[in-house]
Amino acid sequence: xxxxxxxxxxxxxxxxxxxxxxxxxxxxxxxxxxxxxxxxxxxxxxxxxxxxxxxxxxxxxxxxxxxxxxxxxxxxxxxxxxxxxxxxxxxxxxxxxxxxxxxxxxxxxxxxxxxxxxxxxxxxxxxxxxxxxxxxxxxxxxxxxxxxxxxxxxxxxxxxxxxxxxxxxxxxxxxxxxxxxxxxxxxxxxxxxxxxxxxxxxxxxxxxxxxxxxxxxxxxxxxxxxxxxxxxxxxxxxxxxxxxxxxxxxxxxxxxxxxxxxxxxxxxxxxxxxxxxxxxxxxxxxxxxxx
Amino acid sequence: xxxxxxxxxxxxxxxxxxxxxxxxxxxxxxxxxxxxxxxxxxxxxxxxxxxxxxxxxxxxxxxxxxxxxxxxxxxxxxxxxxxxxxxxxxxxxxxxxxxxxxxxxxxxxxxxxxxxxxxxxxxxxxxxxxxxxxxxxxxxxxxxxxxxxxxxxxxxxxxxxxxxxxxxxxxxxxxxxxxxxxxxxxxxxxxxxxxxxxxxxxxxxxxxxxxxxxxxxxxxxxxxxxxxxxxxxxxxxxxxxxxxxxxxxxxxxxxxxxxxxxxxxxxxxxxxxxxxxxxxxxxxxxxxxxxxxxxxxxxxxxxxxxxxxxxxxxxxxxxxxxxxxxxxxxxxxxxxxxxxxxxxxxxxxxxxxxxxxxxxx
Numbered sequence: 001x002x003x004x005x006x007x008x009x010x011x012x013x014x015x016x017x018x019x020x021x022x023x024x025x026x027x028x029x030x031x032x033x034x035x036x037x038x039x040x041x042x043x044x045x046x047x048x049x050x051x052x053x054x055x056x057x058x059x060x061x062x063x064x065x066x067x068x069x070x071x072x073x074x075x076x077x078x079x080x081x082x083x084x085x086x087x088x089x090x091x092x093x094x095x096x097x098x099x100x101x102x103x104x105x106x107x108x109x110x111x112x113x114x115x116x117x118x119x120x121x122x123x124x125x126x127x128x129x130x131x132x133x134x135x136x137x138x139x140x141x142x143x144x145x146x147x148x149x150x151x152x153x154x155x156x157x158x159x160x161x162x163x164x165x166x167x168x169x170x171x172x173x174x175x176x177x178x179x180x181x182x183x184x185x186x187x188x189x190x191x192x193x194x195x196x197x198x199x200x201x202x203x204x205x206x207x208x209x210x211x212x213x214x215x216x217x218x219x220x221x222x223x224x225x226x227x228x229x230x231x232x233x234x235x236x237x238x239x240x241x242x243x244x245x246x247x248x249x250x251x252x253x254x255x256x257x258x259x260x261x262x263x264x265x266x267x268x269x270x271x272x273x274x275x276x277x278x279x280x281x282x283x284x285x286x287x288x289x290x291x
Numbered sequence: 292x293x294x295x296x297x298x299x300x301x302x303x304x305x306x307x308x309x310x311x312x313x314x315x316x317x318x319x320x321x322x323x324x325x326x327x328x329x330x331x332x333x334x335x336x337x338x339x340x341x342x343x344x345x346x347x348x349x350x351x352x353x354x355x356x357x358x359x360x361x362x363x364x365x366x367x368x369x370x371x372x373x374x375x376x377x378x379x380x381x382x383x384x385x386x387x388x389x390x391x392x393x394x395x396x397x398x399x400x401x402x403x404x405x406x407x408x409x410x411x412x413x414x415x416x417x418x419x420x421x422x423x424x425x426x427x428x429x430x431x432x433x434x435x436x437x438x439x440x441x442x443x444x445x446x447x448x449x450x451x452x453x454x455x456x457x458x459x460x461x462x463x464x465x466x467x468x469x470x471x472x473x474x475x476x477x478x479x480x481x482x483x484x485x486x487x488x489x490x491x492x493x494x495x496x497x498x499x500x501x502x503x504x505x506x507x508x509x510x511x512x513x514x515x516x517x518x519x520x521x522x523x524x525x526x527x528x529x530x531x532x533x534x535x536x537x538x539x540x541x542x543x544x545x546x547x548x549x550x551x552x553x554x555x556x557x558x559x560x561x562x563x564x565x566x567x568x569x570x571x572x573x574x575x576x577x578x579x580x581x582x583x584x585x586x587x588x589x590x591x592x593x594x595x596x597x598x599x600x601x602x603x604x605x606x607x608x609x610x611x612x613x614x615x616x617x618x619x620x621x622x623x624x625x626x627x628x629x630x631x632x633x634x635x636x637x638x639x640x641x642x643x644x645x646x647x648x649x650x651x652x
Contacts, residue, residue: 190379196366197344197373198393198444208392212383 052265062266072250072267076274079230079246082161083278086168087225091218093169094176099210101177102184116177119170128238131167132158135239163239168229175228176221183217184210223282230275247271295358297322297480298343298448303352305338312338314504315352320448320482325474327483329491330501331527336484337452339501343482344450345369356447372446376453378433380425386412386436387421393444411439414473431462438470442477451483455490467494488528492516500524517575522650525573532579532620534572538564538649545644548572552615556592558647571650576623578646581610581632582639591641596620598632612640 052062066072101112119127134140135157145151157163187210195205233248247267254264296319305313313335320326328336341347343354345366353362361369372393380389390408399407412418415435425433434454441449454470455463471494474481485491491498492512500508500515500523508515508524519525525533536548536556545557548570558572582588584595596612599619603609607623610632614620620640632638 188377188379190375190377191381193346193366194373194375194379195381195392195396196346197369197371197450198396198440199367199370200396201367204396208396209381213381215383 048265048268051261052269053262055262059262062262063270065263066266066270075245075247075250078244079248079271080274082164082168082232082236082244082246083226083229085161086165086172086229087222089165089169090172090176090225091221094173094221095180095214095218097173098177098180098184101181113181116174120174124171124234125238127170128167128234131163131170131239135163135166158239160241161244163241164236164244167235167239168232171232171235172225172228175224179217179220179224180214183214187213219282219285223279226278226282227275230278231271294321296320296355297324297357298482299353299355299358300339300343301353301355303339303342303354304350305335305342305347306350311504312347313342316506318499318506318509320480322480323478323496325471325481325483325494325496327485327491327495327498328501329485329488329498329528332486334501335504336486336501338504339506340450340452340482340484343448344371344373370447372441372444372449374434374437374441374449374451374454376456378425378430378437378457380433380436380440382425384424385421386417386423386425386428389425389436390440390443392440397444407443408439411443414442414476415439415469430458431466434458434466435469438473442473442479445477448480448482451481453484453486456485463490470494492528498528500527502527518648519573519650521652522571522573525571525648525650530576530621530623532572532574532576534574534618534620536570536572538566538568538570540566546649548647548649550594550618552618554594556594556647557644558649559645561649561651564649564651568651573648573650574620574642574646576609576621577607579620579622579640579642580624581612581622581630582641584637584639586639588639588641590643592644592647594620594640596638596640598634598636598638601632601634612638614640 053060055061097116101109101116104112132139136142137156139157141157142153145153155162157166191209191213192205195209196202200208231248232246233252236244236246237249237252248271251264251267251271254260254267298320300316300318300320303313303316304311316335316339318326328339330336338347342349345354345361345364349362353360355361356369381392384392387408390411391404394404394407408421409418412421415438417432417435417439420428420432425436428436434457437454441451451470455466458466467490470481470483473479483491483494492515495512498510498512498515499506502523508520510518510520515524515528519528522533525531534556535551537551538561539547539549539555541547541560542557544560546559546561546564548556548558550556550572556572561570564570594614596614598610599613600611601608603626604623606626608626608629608631610622610624612620612622622640
């Protein structure tokens with residue numbers, strides 16, 4: 001099995017870089033990785049796919065039930081909403097941040113990059129609980145607003161969509177900043193200089209040169225954030241309200257509470273297909289740009 | 292001389308911390324000039340070019356454009372064009388759009404843009420490649436696109452920062468011709484940076500020699516080659532023989548110099564020298580001829596020596612003559628007409644007094 005997979009992996013990589021002659025001997029070096037991925041990812045995935053079609057015999061009842069359920073469609077809609085909102089917000093906040101960091105000198109840039117990475121080093125569970133404390137009714141933000149501005153916010157900041165967004169954007173920002181920062185730093189400074197000397201204003205330089213050249217990185221970041229947020233489950237569970245349930249939370253419900261593994265598996269397969277489709281669309285945008 | 296120069300650099304200095312990148316540079320660029328900033332790498336010539344462009348701010352001094360102080364004006368409002376060594380074409384735009392870029396910035400209407408871009412493409416003979424991406428072109432083609440982009444909006448001055456530095460010799464020579472042709476045909480004003488003295492000599496109307504962050508000499512290529520005013524210029528531009536000596540006064544309309552290794556030599560009259568002053572003589576290799584000891588050589592400077600090396604370079608014979616233990620003189624004579632001398636033969640070096648340039652610094 002592993003030998004076959006190794007060869008097919010080699011084929012796939014070969015397909016991407018068609019210029020180099022295939023070296024099947026070297027494909028063996030990928031064997032350990034292939035075995036590992038097969039054991040912990042591919043095989044379980046196949047099992048999940050099979051499970052979704054099995055309830056005391058072959059059945060498509062799971063899928064029928066899902067497609068017929070209004071709950072599923074509502075949750076799917078929420079999932080896509082949260083995914084797109086969180087991705088968009090992260091890009092909107094991440095791009096200026098990356099742009100700013102790219103202008104910094106070496107040392108401040110390194111410090112800024114560490115600051116951006118910091119959320120990475122904390123468990124998402126810990127962060128979520130921290131946000132509950134910070135954003136809650138008696139949390140630091142609401143207390144400060146009350147104390148210093150005598151301002152009482154009409155809405156809660158947590159256990160609703162706001163809470164979910166804060167948690168998710170906080171988690172996603174590094175995934176936006178780094179690809180974009182890399183791209184910005186790799187852009188030859190002469191291009192901006194050339195545009196400037198040719199008469200472009202700073203705004204024109206940004207929109208006609210810097211921004212257009214960073215489009216591939218924006219798409220890469222968008223793919224990353226979409227993939228990461230579509231399956232998110234801790235954040236909406238802890239920081240969201242009842243209406244912020246996502247597909248992953250529904251899967252969790254079916255596996256652990258309803259104990260209906262067929263449904264859970266069918267949902268998982270659906271989620272996989274949907275994120276696959278989204279990535280497909282996004283990478284097409286990328287390839288249009290690159291042509 | 293009442294014509295206002297198109298660009299005037301006045302006492303310009305650029306200092307980064309403790310590093311002086313440019314010191315007190317003053318130079319005028321007239322309309323239609325092809326001024327080359329020539330100097331070794333790290334001499335400050337690119338810094339000078341970039342301060343004219345406005346991308347490197349001056350620490351002190353002024354840049355005037357047509358008499359108006361532009362020192363504090365940002366690069367996008369100076370109305371210049373620039374060609375870079377690495378082309379700096381926009382990779383996301385086609386050749387057409389690259390050349391159209393400065394016109395789109397100026398919100399020109401699209402039919403006009405089309406006409407102008409096509410004219411510019413014709414000018415650099417790339418008309419068929421309008422829809423290509425820069426990456427699909429060779430280095431020489433990319434640089435021609437960059438040239439088209441720099442001329443298409445008729446900037447007041449076109450700045451060129453070693454535009455041929457990344458190309459191989461043959462391509463470089465071809466493009467040198469094209470740039471010269473563009474300059475002549477458009478009547479453009481060009482400021483050109485290079486470290487290649489041959490390029491500077493063949494292309495410029497004027498050369499500014501830059502060394503050690505200073506503009507040390509400005510002149511026409513002809514002056515720079517035949518009448519350099521400093522030892523540095525004599526050594527950097529072209530090949531030269533430099534001989535040490537002491538000034539011994541004027542005679543018969545010539546200045547005489549006693550060489551360090553002995554022998555009196557006459558040179559072009561030089562004013563303001565004190566007798567006994569240390570001077571350096573410059574002799575171009577091609578200004579010297581070789582003769583046997585009994586050839587008639589009236590009226591010429593003469594030095595005797597022994598042929599140390601003699602080789603055919605193609606167009607010329609290159610002969611090295613040892614005059615004494617320290618002094619070796621390189622002589623270049625046309626191979627088609629000049630006599631060949633075997634190594635170790637005794638010869639007489641002879642050259643006209645007016646071909647001897649006496650330098651004091």
